[in-house]
Amino acid sequence: MDVFFYIAVAIAIFSTIMAISRRNAIHALLYLILSLLAVSVVFYLLSAPFIAALEVIIYAGAIMVLFIFVVMMLNIGLEKSMEKKWLNPRMWIIPSLLAGILLVVLFLALSNVGSLTENKGDILPKQVGISLFSTYLLGVEIAGILLMAGVIGAYHLSSQNKKVTHRFLEKK
């Protein structure tokens, strides 16, 4: 079991360094997604499968898609025909190779314990949900208010400036 941990840690640290040092934003994001996947495997080995699943869904799924969307939308400092370069397999081969290693590690770890529920000491989603809605209810409400404030703030910031004067008062 320790071997899995070391492999996941090595991939996490390597891809984090690559994510920080890449010049092209898309490549950096690719490595950042890989780093999040590796950390998710570490969470799974720490007997927290629910957190591992949320890490993949929210971080690697939602937040990174938002990043990639913005990079594509702003098209920062790039010429028109970058798509051909991005689809170059040389750029994708190292991240996909490392992600394949992570997948193999996860499968081996799963097959070692039989199934998810048999593993003793795991914190299952049911326990987390029960404690979230009983002991930590206040925290859940605060997180909800925070997310709503974030949504309203993002909408307000990204909306175009509207005219403040009436059209009759405008100078011709």
Next chain:
Amino acid sequence: MTEGTPLTYFLILGTIMFFIGIYGFLTRRNLITILMSVELILNSVNINFVAFNKYLYPDKLQGHFFTLFIIAVAAAEAAVAIAIIINIYRNFNSINVEDADEMKY
């Protein structure tokens, strides 16, 4: 599952990722990369929370709760920061931090 692995290793992993994030935060000049570094920093804190929960208080769930809370904070922070980045790009036509040095609205 990782009974043989001491707690120290997880803390070392968290520390290494935290300081890689700090390094990127301080040295990069691209706003999107800076935001990515902040996400890395938050993520390394998550590792610490889950590891402490597993090794020191296995019968409690505080670490898990705070990890969920941090993920929610990271999502809200990413949404607002990306809105700010889009606004800066609209006004300065660049997302380099050195180009955006005047506080004019």
